[in-house]
Amino acid sequence: MPARRLGRHLVAQWTRARAALTATGPAVAVAAAPVGPVVALRDLRFRWRPDEPEVLALDQLQVARGEHLFIAGPSGSGKSTLLGLLAGVNVPQQGSVQVLGQALEGLDGAARDRFRARHIGYIFQMFNLIPYLSILDNVLLPCRFSARRRARARARSGRLVAEAHRLLAHLDLAAPDLLSRPVTALSVGQQQRVAAARALIGAPELLIADEPTSALDSDRRQAFLRLLFDECRASGSALIFVSHDTSLAGLFDRSLALGAVNQAGSATAAGRPAPAA
Numbered sequence: 341m342p343a344r345r346l347g348r349h350l351v352a353q354w355t356r357a358r359a360a361l362t363a364t365g366p367a368v369a370v371a372a373a374p375v376g377p378v379v380a381l382r383d384l385r386f387r388w389r390p391d392e393p394e395v396l397a398l399d400q401l402q403v404a405r406g407e408h409l410f411i412a413g414p415s416g417s418g419k420s421t422l423l424g425l426l427a428g429v430n431v432p433q434q435g436s437v438q439v440l441g442q443a444l445e446g447l448d449g450a451a452r453d454r455f456r457a458r459h460i461g462y463i464f465q466m467f468n469l470i471p472y473l474s475i476l477d478n479v480l481l482p483c484r485f486s487a488r489r490r491a492r493a494r495a496r497s498g499r500l501v502a503e504a505h506r507l508l509a510h511l512d513l514a515a516p517d518l519l520s521r522p523v524t525a526l527s528v529g530q531q532q533r534v535a536a537a538r539a540l541i542g543a544p545e546l547l548i549a550d551e552p553t554s555a556l557d558s559d560r561r562q563a564f565l566r567l568l569f570d571e572c573r574a575s576g577s578a579l580i581f582v583s584h585d586t587s588l589a590g591l592f593d594r595s596l597a598l599g600a601v602n603q604a605g606s607a608t609a610a611g612r613p614a615p616a617a
């Protein structure tokens with residue numbers, strides 16, 4: 341969905357429901373996670389426009405529940421495009437992207453938005469914060485759209501606002517004068533951390549992070565990574581983390597060079613033999 345349409349959609353819903361977020365709810369037990377991979381991608385082909393070359397041609401990719409996967413690749417190699425497909429922001433022209441057993445290409449745009457709000461925390465490369473909303477309200481957004489995320493956030497801290505404060509405090513963003521500020525009044529590094537707290541709230545099963553440390557200095561990067569890994573471990577969330585900073589790869593269970601598996605533009609992709617009958 342284009343960022344502007346996404347923004348309008350989110351703000352309209354948010355305005356109707358602001359009051360519900362401040363209520364205290366009962367702690368809710370979280371059901372045991374079902375089995376099966378978080379992500380199972382097959383025979384994926386994607387191009388941005390019909391007259392443009394393929395950006396991605398991937399035969400398969402699986403990510404296990406709770407796995408921490410690092411994806412590296414040079415600028416323009418299709419990392420953000422891949423993450424957008426994994427989150428159902430876009431759908432491939434061919435192939436399948438299953439998340440938690442759900443084929444995203446089988447859902448319409450609104451259903452994919454609901455699925456994403458419920459199950460996926462996404463730190464966008466450009467943050468995609470809602471400019472009209474404060475830090476706090478940006479962080480609480482996923483709880484507006486997903487009862488599951490609300491329940492999990494309340495189970496953690498009792499109240500949604502308390503959970504937002506807890507995450508923001510870990511990211512050095514809890515000063516009272518900061519919380520009510522519009523996000524447009526923040527530095528790029530502060531916006532990046534707000535985007536991280538928004539992705540983490542309500543413990544989604546899959547956390548997608550697109551170059552999430554690019555605007556952080558080394559102290560803040562350390563604190564950020566600690567929070568990210570602590571939260572993912574505490575909730576058993578899988579993490580797919582994209583960066584061109586390969587020095588981070590050792591922190592992850594597995595790392596993948598996108599260029600090594602992406603056949604788009606290669607002779608193999610162009611002259612792919614027909615599968616044997």
Ligand SMILES: Nc1ncnc2c1ncn2[C@@H]1O[C@H](COP(=O)(O)OP(=O)(O)O)[C@@H](O)[C@H]1O
Pocket residue numbers: 388395413414415416417418419420421422
């Ligand atoms: N929204 C878009 N519309 C059209 N082309 C795009 C769009 N986003 C990315 N691209 C193109 O897709 C290719 C891969 O881009 P991207 O996935 O952003 O790479 P990376 O994240 O690895 O830097 C580039 O050629 C880029 O120009």
Ligand SMILES: [Mg+2]
Pocket residue numbers: 419420421465550
């Ligand atoms: Mg990118």
